[in-house]
Amino acid sequence: MKKIYFDYSASTPVDKRVLKLMEPYFSEKFGNSMSLHSFGQEAKLAIENARTVLASIINANSSEIIFTSSATESNNMALKGIAFANNLPGKKKKNHIIISSVEHPCVVESAKWLVKQPWHGFEITKLPVDEFGAVNPEDVKKAIKENTVLVSVIHASNEIGTIQKIEEIGKICKDAGIYFHTDATQSFGKISIDVKKMNIDLLTASSHKIYGPKGVGMLFVKKGTVIQPILHGGGQEQGLRGSTVNVAGIVGFAKAAELCKKEMKIENKRLEILRDKLIKEVLKIKNSRLNGHPKNRLANNANFSFDFVEGESLLMQLDMQGIACSTGSACSSFNLEPSHVLLATGLKPEQAHGSLRISLGRFTTNKDIEKIIKVLPKIVEKIRSMSPFKCQ
């Protein structure tokens, strides 16, 4: 049975072109980029080239890119690094952070952790979203207080694909003199990003979501931003992130980003056609709905809810047919709680229970879409036949 992967928002395969470029950096060009000899310089050159490529993609300067191990680390650093560096004793209190209610758990958990820290009195405001999961920029404006230091809003939702009005939010933050961070893990390489035009001070991106290797991320930190490291060490990354640099991973990350940038327009067009076909067909299933914004969403994301169906069962039935997807069902989460993103859009817990995320990517074909369109209604029907709840 041919397996079909519909979980590109979770991770992507490394593109062969990326892998090829990475290979020499394991056994041949293995030097530590901090070493002064030729081995070290070779590695240093490779990561600096990668930095330049990645910076140019978001219209930043290469000195503004910090390499990390993941988007999670980048988001942790953005929140904690800004919070601690800017709330100093004897100065005006800067201990208020604004986030949205559709952030990735690593942002939510970092924020929660900050609140628990003694002495600082950190406080968090969570912005509401509309039924499509979008933040109203006016709400950002209203939430800003005297002591606000940072606003962090996800660029595009990892669950429902909704794209936020980043430029407007950035402008509001700029006018208020507040740092603005966006988690662009899902959007980087898929949507054009210009940190200057969009007034972004900090931006998170990840390699393994764009056909690069796992274990590499970056944080764009605008020049002049006051931030502290969370990993202290040997002075790497301008002293902002101790750790021997993952040279092969970074080389791969840059190549992956370069390819995405080059192919973005054509790829988005292609994916949109496939996604819209998928949405149109899936919504023919009784008691189903689309989660997230109908138009203003990532080209590769479709997220549905099916009444009277539990998501984990749905996911596993699909898996048995060789189709890999994802769900926001409580049953599939470690804490048995349904997706906070779906709940924030106003879905009831029982509706989030039957959610299915289908995320497309570089290797998704029309044939794959045809297959899931054919299989999904039957599976939904089978699961419903086992349920005491019935469609009206």
Place this chain on the structure above:
Amino acid sequence: MPKNNIKNKKCPRINTCSALYTPKVMEAFKNPHNYGKIKDADGIGKVGNIVCGDVMWLYVKVDSSKKGEIIKDIKFETFGCVAAISTSSMITDLAKGKTIPQALKIKKEDIIKKLGGLPSVKYHCSVLAVDALVEAIYDYFLKNKKDMPEVLQKKHTKIQKEKEIIEKRYKNWST
């Protein structure tokens, strides 16, 4: 408790599932036994889990035999995850043909053992199956105006509290 449960306890955070379930669980999920309705059921047990939101209904048909009253037929309808469906299937297998006192003795551990283990985060699904059976038998006693054993009454009172919450949640869904 089978040994592999100790192993499972370490990885409740994994949220993709196939690695989480034993082959026996997956088998019961793929080909569940005894699902559907019994139209003229003698007792129906309706339970739900207030945390995750899963709902399980069990239908029983009771008949008399030499051994006393036995569960002649049993079927389930479940709105829930892989674990909920596999525990539903397993409880029907375990209860079928048993006398009522025997059926009331089925514990969650019996189900878990028969399934080759469950992830600890899914233990509550096996509790749900046991509760559903208790409720179905309670319903049978009630409908036939039989003397209610004290144990059964106690178990029922406890389950009932959870049920009220879950019924409120699904009040707009028809059954």
